[in-house]
Amino acid sequence: MSDKEAAEFSIKILGVTINYSLAFITFILGYFINRFSMTRNEKAAHSARIQEQSNKLSEALNQKFNEFMVALAKYANKVGEPNLDDFSEVSLKGEAYFTHLKIICDTILSDNIDASSIRNTHSETIKEAIEKTIPAYYSTLQEVAERCHLSYTGEFKRSNYKSVFEVYERYCKV
Amino acid sequence: MSNLTNSLVLKYGLSSTPTDAQIDRWFTYTNELIAKGNDPEESGRAAAKVTFPDCGSYIRKSQADSILTLLEQVRRK
Numbered sequence: 001m002s003d004k005e006a007a008e009f010s011i012k013i014l015g016v017t018i019n020y021s022l023a024f025i026t027f028i029l030g031y032f033i034n035r036f037s038m039t040r041n042e043k044a045a046h047s048a049r050i051q052e053q054s055n056k057l058s059e060a061l062n063q064k065f066n067e068f069m070v071a072l073a074k075y076a077n078k079v080g081e082p083n084l085d086d087f088s089e090v091s092l093k094g095e096a097y098f099t100h101l102k103i104i105c106d107t108i109l110s111d112n113i114d115a116s117s118i119r120n121t122h123s124e125t126i127k128e129a130i131e132k133t134i135p136a137y138y139s140t141l142q143e144v145a146e147r148c149h150l151s152y153t154g155e156f157k158r159s160n161y162k163s164v165f166e167v168y169e170r171y172c173k174v
Numbered sequence: 175m176s177n178l179t180n181s182l183v184l185k186y187g188l189s190s191t192p193t194d195a196q197i198d199r200w201f202t203y204t205n206e207l208i209a210k211g212n213d214p215e216e217s218g219r220a221a222a223k224v225t226f227p228d229c230g231s232y233i234r235k236s237q238a239d240s241i242l243t244l245l246e247q248v249r250r251k
Contacts, residue, residue, distance in 0.1 A: 065237050069244060073180040076247035077191070090248065128238035133245075140245045 047114065054117035057104050061125070064100045068093040087141075087150060094137050098161075101129055105163035108171075118171055126164060127172040134161065184240050186222040189231035200225040 038046065071093040075086045104122055107113050113122070138156045145152030158165055182192055182200070192200070200221050207217035222229045 065241075069180060069184070069240060072241070072244035072248055076244060076251055078251070082251065125237060128236060133238045133241045136242055136245050140249050143249060144251075 050112055050114045051117065053107065054113045054121070057100075057107060057113070058117075058121060061097070061100050061104065064093070064097040068097040082148075084148075084150065087144065087148065091141060091152070091154070094141070098129070098134060098137070101126065102161065102163055105167040108167050109163055118167075122167075123171045126167055130161075130164060130168045130172070182222070182226075186219070186226060186229050187231050188226055189228040192226055196225055 068090075071086075071089045075082050075090050078086055104113075105126065108118055108122065135156050138154055141152055141154055144150075179191060179197065182188065182197065200218075203221040203225060204214075204217045207220060208214050212220075
């Protein structure tokens with residue numbers, strides 16, 4: 001092969017390599033652009049999904065709240081001395097309500113609730129839970145248990161409400 | 175306290191538990207107002223104002239208020 005032929009061959013090989021490289025780079029870029037961006041339809045579907053998630057969580061919280069209210073009212077209006085069953089009913093329903101608040105906070109922290117729902121609906125409930133209802137709930141149960149000579153070890157520990165505190169600090173502090 | 179009584183206490187901010195007779199009066203009057211073509215929500219509220227002397231003693235704007243009120247009642251029990 002003469003020098004000229006060798007040079008032509010090299011140029012041809014280089015051209016082919018560039019063509020393949022370009023195709024490969026375009027493919028990779030296309031993949032990542034699709035992977036990390038959403039079309040308008042996808043964005044709308046995502047927004048509808050997180051809104052629905054928020055509504056479902058709120059409905060479930062209302063349900064837990066109603067059950068908690070019924071248990072508290074039953075205890076407060078019991079004719080005669082409330083018994084252990086009444087006490088554990090209040091304790092169970094209260095725990096269920098506050099556990100659901102934790103679930104809402106976990107969902108908020110995983111970015112699966114839309115921002116306006118956090119601002120308008122959840123933040124107020126979470127603020128009041130941390131500042132008022134959770135402390136009042138534990139202190140009331142401790143007081144009642146002591147009076148009825150029941151052993152109740154529940155107390156308001158920050159470690160049990162990690163996600164609630166995190167959301168409180170992120171969204172509820174002025 | 176039945177669920178209805180409890181709901182009335184919370185919804186209309188009553189400071190005491192309504193009697194069965196009061197609840198019956200509220201129920202009858204509400205239905206009369208609805209039959210006249212009034213909005214059910216408005217009828218219930220108007221009937222409550224007439225029937226329960228302590229209607230609107232508390233304004234309960236959130237779940238926390240209701241929880242705190244009932245916890246206080248439990249504490250006093």
